[in-house]
Amino acid sequence: MDVDDLQAILGSVREFVRTEVVPLEGRIEEEDAIPEGIVAQCKEMGLYGFTIPEQYGGLGLNSVEEVQLAMELGWTTPALRSLFGTNNGIAGHVLMEGGTEEQKKAWLPRLASGEVTASFGLTEADAGSDPSALATRATRDGDQWVLDGTKRYITNSPVADVIMVFARTNPEARGNRGISAFLVPKDTPGLSVGPKDAKMGQAGAWTADVHLDGVRVPHENLVGGDEGVDTGFQIAAKCLAHGRLHIAAVCTGMAARLVHETTEFAKTREQGGAPIARFQLIQGLVADSVTDHLAGRALVMETARAFDAGTDRIAGPSAAKYFCSEMVGRVADRAVQVHGGAGYMRGVAVERFFRDARLFRIYEGTSQIQQVIIARDALGPAARG
Incomplete structure (x- = not known):
């Protein structure tokens, strides 16, 4: 994308976030919902499809461009990004990474416009960061597949129009093998969504369980068609690697907001007749946070460049x-x-962000899973049994 075009997009998103969304943060927290007017503006601005290729109606941002946008979105409640995060991220990328051309043409333009919201149905009660214990089954029956199982903590499932469901298609396969992905429209008989989860933070970002009881979908809904059988884990891994880089950028944006809140408070809060900004112990806390933010931003930008170049799409995103x-x-x-x-x-904003931030260390793979990925990449075969 042209530099001027990117700066125009970043500028408009920055203004939108800071003038339209930030004043509504308290309302979003209280009502556990994003106002419809904000949702409509997000669709008009193309935020439902910023990573989707231009040929399918999206903005087609590369990783370096995307992380800069994600940092702007990170300035406010994570619920805003969550509205369209699955379309651009782990759910939309299922099609971008593994879909047939027919599947891409049928779904990506609708995802990009916001006409359709997609969810990523991988996590289960006993299969989260490690999908090897995946229990959801998909059984071939003629020209259909029959899906049975339950997914847990599925982002946007209460409002999703289609769910990318990962299921075991080969019960004899071990570990991460024998898994496939399926496009399952929300209105398919046998699919039901449980009540919204009550969470510690990130109010307005909805998650819920998804139940599949004898859900039948045509073979054409197998992501990747005939070549998509048993390739689900590879698709999921690529989607999650991209998602990890995106989340790292969102965290960096939130850190920038927290530094802003911290410094503004320190300048105006007085103790002993002077602003607490004069106290060196407060300055030390501020300095540590500024340094953390700058280090995170540099790491995200460098990782995004390597991701675009194709030189590191595994350890780098995990490290970031x-x-x-x-x-x-x-x-x-x-x-x-x-x-x-x-x-x-x-x-108070920092209290809310304190709770919101805790989830980032869990989803898209816990910190401990990232440690394993990073270490195994560095140590090679010696680290594997």
């Missing part, structure tokens, strides 16, 4: 996600500390 998700937790903790008692009160 690992560092930045842990980093934003530290920055949030310091922000609460600088705010003192006020930082522990509901209605």
Whole structure:
């Protein structure tokens, strides 16, 4: 994308986030929902399809461009990004990475416009970061597949129009093998969505269980067609690697907001007749958070460049996600500390972000899974049994 065009997009998103969304953060937290007017504006701005290729109606941002946009989105409640995150990320990328041309033409333009919302149906009660224990089954019956199982914590499932369901198509295969992905429209008989989960944070971003009881889909809904049989794990791994880089950028954007909240409070809060910004122990907390944020931003940008070049799409995204998700937790903790008692009160931004940030260390693969990926990449065969 032309540099001027990218800067125009980033500028419009920055203005939208800071003037339209930030003032509504308290309402979003209280109502556990994004106002419909904000949803409509997101669709008009093309935010439902910023990673989807232009030929399918999206903005077609590459990774370097995408992470800059994600940083702007990270300035406000994560629920905003979550609205369209699955379309651009793990769900939409199932089609971009593994779909047939017919599947891409049928679904990607609708995802890009926001006409359709997609969910990524991988996680189960006993299969989260490690899908080897995946229990959902897909059995071939003529020109149809029959799906049975339950998915857990599926983002956007209460409002999804289609769910990318990962199921075991070869029960004899071990570990990550024998898994396939299926396009399952929400109105397919036998598919039901449980009540919204009550979460610690990230109000307005909805997750729920998805139940599949004898759900029948045509063979054409197998992602990748005939060549998609038993390739689901490879598709999921590529989607998650991209998603980890995106989440790292969102964490960096949130860290920037937390640094802003911290410094503004320190400049105006007085103790002993002077702003607490004069106290060196407060300055130390601020300096640590500024340094953390700058380190995270540099890591994300470098990782995005390597991702675009194709030189590192495994360890780099894991390292970025690992560092930045842990980093934003530290920055949030310091922000609460600088705010003192006020930082522990509901209605104060840093208190909300403290709870919101905790999830980043869990989804798209826990910090511990990222450690394993990073270490095995560095150590090679010696680290594997």
